[in-house]
Amino acid sequence: AILGGIITILLATLLHQEGFTDSLMLGVSLAIAAVPETLPVIVTLSLAHGVQKMAKRHAIIRQVTAVETIGNVNVIASDKTGTLTQNRMTVTHFWPYGKEIHKVAKTKLSANDTRFFKYLGLATNAHLTADDEPDIGDATELAIVRLLDHYDLSRTEAEQTYPRVAEAPFSSDKKTMATLHRTPDGHYLAIIKGAVDRINFAPENWEQTATAIHDQMTAQALRVLAAGYQQFETDPGENWETQLTALQPLGLIGIIDPPRPEVSAAIRAAKQAGITTVMITGDHLGTAKAIAKDIGILESGQQAITGHDLSQMSDEDLAANIADIRVFARTTPSDKIRIVKAWQKQDAVVAMTGDGVNDAPALKAADVGIAMGITGTDVAKNAADMVLTDDNFATIIDAVAQGRTVYQNILKAVEFLISVNFAQIFTMLLAVLVGWGAVMTPEQLLIVNVLADGIPGFFLSRELAEPGMMHLKPIPKAASIFSNGLGKRVAVRTTTYVGLILGIYFVGRFVVSPDVPSIGMTMLFLTLAIGSMLDIFPIKTRGRLNWSAMTVNPILTGSLLLTMTVIVALATIAPLQQIFQLAPLTAGQWAIVLGAIWLPMLVVETYKRRQHRHELAPWRQATLSDSAE
Incomplete structure (x- = not known):
């Protein structure tokens, strides 16, 4: 942001378009455009909302970052007694x-x-x-x-x-x-x-x-x-x-010790979500294998070993064979650390359950340590990232689903905010290069960032889980936030806005009202502010946009209507016009704006549907699988 502001100041000054004071304001404007001021708040609200939702489902989050991590877990190493079974011996x-x-x-x-x-x-x-x-x-x-x-x-x-x-x-x-x-x-x-x-x-x-x-x-x-x-x-x-x-x-x-009635379904759900479930128990191998087969953990071709077998394996051998082992019997708490580290060497994101004092090191070593709230010791709970108040394996799967929802909502907020910020940066730079000077004031940029985009963005954290969420594979640990097509969608949305709002500014300043920069600035401001709010709808769902997807989050819809009302008021009420350097528009100019604001929404939805045949194909398949069930 600072570098962009300096570049803009130098460009404006060297090109003799503005005085130094005006050039400084251009630099400040670009710095404002470059910073998504509300993104940290939105991320925090998303995580906090996830914490609340998980608490209602018997999962107490002790480390807020675990909300995101649990959604990307691809291995759950679970104790048997009381977690997979009822502990009613x-x-x-x-x-x-x-x-x-x-x-x-x-x-x-x-x-x-x-x-x-x-x-x-x-x-x-x-x-x-x-x-x-x-x-x-x-x-x-x-x-x-x-x-x-x-x-x-x-x-x-x-x-x-x-x-x-x-x-x-x-x-x-x-x-x-x-x-x-x-x-x-x-x-x-x-x-x-x-x-x-x-x-x-x-x-x-x-x-x-x-x-x-x-x-x-x-x-x-x-x-x-x-x-x-x-x-x-x-x-x-x-x-x-x-x-x-x-x-x-x-x-x-x-x-x-009978299995919990819901655990078989939870393990099937985990498998559909690309999550491997591993049983760790102190019981005899025969007992562990029988229960693991009964609940769907141990299948043909997979291994079950004892703690003694584990002790005979080097760390390298264990890491090489860990993907084939589903049951560890007659284990000690120290074995858990080796199991966690072996999976992590395979780039897995591991959740580990535990309840005893000696389980604390393994809970710390895991990407997500999960302690038992009923049978767990205080030491285990203090070492964990999450505590299950019902000691139930199915609760972990519920937490994974909520974690995935939170992570996807954060990605939606990033897509919604970052592309508009990029559009503002390139718009300001290009406007300077072509000799138009400042096409938006710092106050207008702040209104777009904080009001038009920020307030609706807050309520993206309230988006519900999308159909098919638990049929997708976990996101790899090393994956970029812009992977899975997000970077391309940001680029398409940014390019659309840069072309659209510069074109609207050109029409307003040089066509419909020659040499009146405030008309072009007002039309640009309205198109960017309202248009960016409207295309939150194709962003908020990875599926095809329909009426159900648009109305599933009524508080978001309400915030959009309220914010649009404020934006229109800024452009129509005279005192507010003067404060934000906006000009009254004619009916024809309003018609141009009202036609233009729908274009980004159409472009984003069209491109998203194209991605469904390529980058977003797993979303489409997952949604179809969910619908079939």
Whole structure:
């Protein structure tokens, strides 16, 4: 803007068209024309509106820039439990060691089964509350205490008989939990529960037999836990956990955590939008694969690997193969960072979910970190860009749709404002070069920039999502803002305005009212101001312009009518005419202006339709797909 102003001052002075003061005003005018004063405000309003819309859909944005980024995400790495599933775990099957698999039913338990369930209850920290209050505890442990309740057993009563002495809490690394209890006869009892492949039980046939039962359960998408115990004659002391070398198995339980009803549709929507969904879970590979297939994440030809497999791969190998892997099972929080970085090496824009303290680094590393609002820790929420208040994967897809809408609205504002600013710059420069001097005053330029274009531009942020939005591929990370035909549309619109308004100025000054610059200036001002407002309609929709598209945003239409009224008032009310250096027009001159103001709208719409056969073809296909659905 400053450079353009200096150039204009030098041109006007060297050509002896204006005095230095007038040349300075020309420079100021060009500087004003070059700066889209309202664009930063419009961008901010668009982002803020997106934040409000997302909040109503259970997505709280902590970093405003994430509104735009989430719309361009092409990989979502999601936790399974509670995000893809309901986190309403229920024990449906159990296998007492050495017997057959049983379904949970209202039948009488044997003495061994009763002991099995009581010991399981002792190794939990969850407990049931009154009917009108939420139960307290981890979802897995709540499933266990509900199992006890189903069989009229009580964890509280069991702990009165076997008071707890010590606990080795669960961790994502060891995937087990153990508790130590004093028995009624004064001895000690250690109970352990956890992943089948992380507990070494004493019987030699345990591993082979348990693996077969485990695989049967995981094939049914059940999460499997093993439980066992070890007795001590005397107090094993502080290092009791290291002495668990003679564990006896109690058996296995199979827990179902059903997928959320809406998650399959959300994953299909993500796929249609060009987004890859990846499941990351601490569950066994068999369970993870069964659920991933059920909800549509894992398809034929795609891979599922474990955290151990991941640890055997170098960062380069992982990056080379990451596009084929859809399920990561038995992972640790540190694995998430490697997964994020591997995708980012493929130029992907990655959204990563997490809820634990150890997930914070991965949430920071992701392009969009998404924390769980219900189960998430404060550390995870503080590290995230977005927080899901319902912990629901489908909410992420809703946020993507809103993010895409915000991004497209920003692009529409850029197209609407920048092309008029470019037109003003070239008009001022060309007018100086041909010897016409200043064809618009700084005040008139400000009116066009702030009032005629700025106010309607504010309400572009209220545009709704266009049909087909979620059938388009994400915009590549390195793509220019002027890609996908936007640069060409700006050039066409700019060229149209430069030719049109200079032509109108020529007609007004040299044809209909010879040597009266104010007539030409007034006709130019009205054509530019009103014409640029009218062609917001073909800009606001990527589809073909129709009545529905023109009226879908009534607040925008209202702002256009109000602003046009003000523009006409400036050109017709005498005191305002004097302030803005405008002149009254005759009926014939008004007829010329009213005919000219429609030309930019027609040119933009015609060129856009041509682009639909070329650069904007994906928009057309996406709209057709959306309509077919």
